[in-house]
Amino acid sequence: MYLTKEEERIYDGELGWAYQVSMKILVKLGDLYGAKRLIPIDSAHISGVAYKTVGDAPIEFLRALADSGGKAAVQATTNPSSISFGNPPFNALSRELIEKQAEIIGLYERMGLELTLTCTPYYIRRPRSGSNLSWAESSAVIYANSLLNAWTNREGGPSALASALIGKTPDHGLHRPENRQASILVRVEADLESELDYGVLGICLGEILGDKIPVIYGLPRCEELSLKQLGAAMATSGMTPMFYLSEKGGNGSSIEEKISIGERDLRASYERLTSAYEKPDLIFIGCPHCSLEELKTIARYLEGKRVRPGIKLWVCTSNHVRRDAKEYVEIIEASGGQVICDTCAVVTWLRDLGIEILMTNSVKTAHYTPSMSGVKVILSPLEDCLREACQK
Ligand code: F3S
Numbered sequence: 001m002y003l004t005k006e007e008e009r010i011y012d013g014e015l016g017w018a019y020q021v022s023m024k025i026l027v028k029l030g031d032l033y034g035a036k037r038l039i040p041i042d043s044a045h046i047s048g049v050a051y052k053t054v055g056d057a058p059i060e061f062l063r064a065l066a067d068s069g070g071k072a073a074v075q076a077t078t079n080p081s082s083i084s085f086g087n088p089p090f091n092a093l094s095r096e097l098i099e100k101q102a103e104i105i106g107l108y109e110r111m112g113l114e115l116t117l118t119c120t121p122y123y124i125r126r127p128r129s130g131s132n133l134s135w136a137e138s139s140a141v142i143y144a145n146s147l148l149n150a151w152t153n154r155e156g157g158p159s160a161l162a163s164a165l166i167g168k169t170p171d172h173g174l175h176r177p178e179n180r181q182a183s184i185l186v187r188v189e190a191d192l193e194s195e196l197d198y199g200v201l202g203i204c205l206g207e208i209l210g211d212k213i214p215v216i217y218g219l220p221r222c223e224e225l226s227l228k229q230l231g232a233a234m235a236t237s238g239m240t241p242m243f244y245l246s247e248k249g250g251n252g253s254s255i256e257e258k259i260s261i262g263e264r265d266l267r268a269s270y271e272r273l274t275s276a277y278e279k280p281d282l283i284f285i286g287c288p289h290c291s292l293e294e295l296k297t298i299a300r301y302l303e304g305k306r307v308r309p310g311i312k313l314w315v316c317t318s319n320h321v322r323r324d325a326k327e328y329v330e331i332i333e334a335s336g337g338q339v340i341c342d343t344c345a346v347v348t349w350l351r352d353l354g355i356e357i358l359m360t361n362s363v364k365t366a367h368y369t370p371s372m373s374g375v376k377v378i379l380s381p382l383e384d385c386l387r388e389a390c391q392k
Helices: 005-012 015-031 059-067 088-092 097-111 138-147 156-168 195-209 226-237 261-275 292-302 318-326 326-334 362-375 382-390
Strands: 038-040 043-046 075-078 132-137 169-170 184-189 215-219 242-245 255-260 282-290 312-317 340-342 355-361 376-379
Touching: 005 015, 015 059, 015 169, 043 156, 059 097, 059 156, 132 138, 132 156, 138 169, 138 226, 138 242, 138 282, 156 169, 184 195, 184 226, 184 326, 195 215, 195 226, 195 255, 195 261, 195 362, 226 282, 226 292, 226 362, 255 261, 261 362, 261 376, 282 292, 282 362, 282 382, 292 312, 292 318, 292 326, 292 382, 355 362, 355 382, 362 376
Parallel strands: 043 075, 043 132, 184 215, 184 255, 215 242, 282 312, 282 355, 312 340, 355 376
Antiparallel strands: 038 169
């Protein structure tokens, strides 16, 4: 890979170890994927923040980077952590877990990363159309590529962090226009009514597509929430980094394959993801983290109602959205629900918080929580989840 004089100096360690090791990670990746050069990025989004999912493994490396003076060269946001600090339910977690999580966050902060602690950085700053990014967090990657026309590969935590420090990424994969072509046409022959149906379609597609980019034809509506659920689920069960929508089902010249998805496929996926039929003890909305619009919808539903005793309602979002949604937050919390920032039900320790059965409208959550947390899951659309929260 070609390096400029300045990049070579960094590679040789003239700016210190943190930048040298970051440059080496990027060059290694670039060589592996056939990149010819590094290109500047507008922003990085770093995963690998939640102590529950990363454990102790990265702490030493992060400490070494921070100790040798590594600082982000571009705007760099961070994924959710395992704890909502200062939020009473999370005080029940052990001191050790709380301290480890605080240490990881502190190290990212020392490196100049923004402690956004959200998987929806695009609600904080919408990336420019056509801009190059280095984002980890698969749901944000597919959202940025498909709905915002920002260009990012599906990075891992270390490569996104290396890009944050250098301000560049290797020019390969989805940074190249020729790799952003769809190769498969998907015809949807099923009635999709709610955002949950879009999520189920996404999980089903992810399993079939692998890393192929699809054109999806036959979707009855294209609301942001439904498409966010579709993308997050697709990126959960597969490696698909982006999708296109088509109203006409037209064939691009790059299409090599055509498939259809019907009711039966969706029903099978839905049944596989549902593991409980009893009453839930937690209703969780906000995977990926809620938008302002979602908080408004939830507040409208809950206005004048009460969450019934014995059940928790968590609505997860970023601090940024929460600040903009004051009046909706007040309504949700007056009903007995909790608007929780910095974490989500997937990356925290649900069993330690007394949760055994969770109800959600998120297929991504339903996919991960049984194996990651040992809880059972009921999948229902948003409105049914809220009705269940309030029903006597
Ligand atoms: Fe975000 Fe947690 Fe879902 S990080 S995408 S809310 S699993």
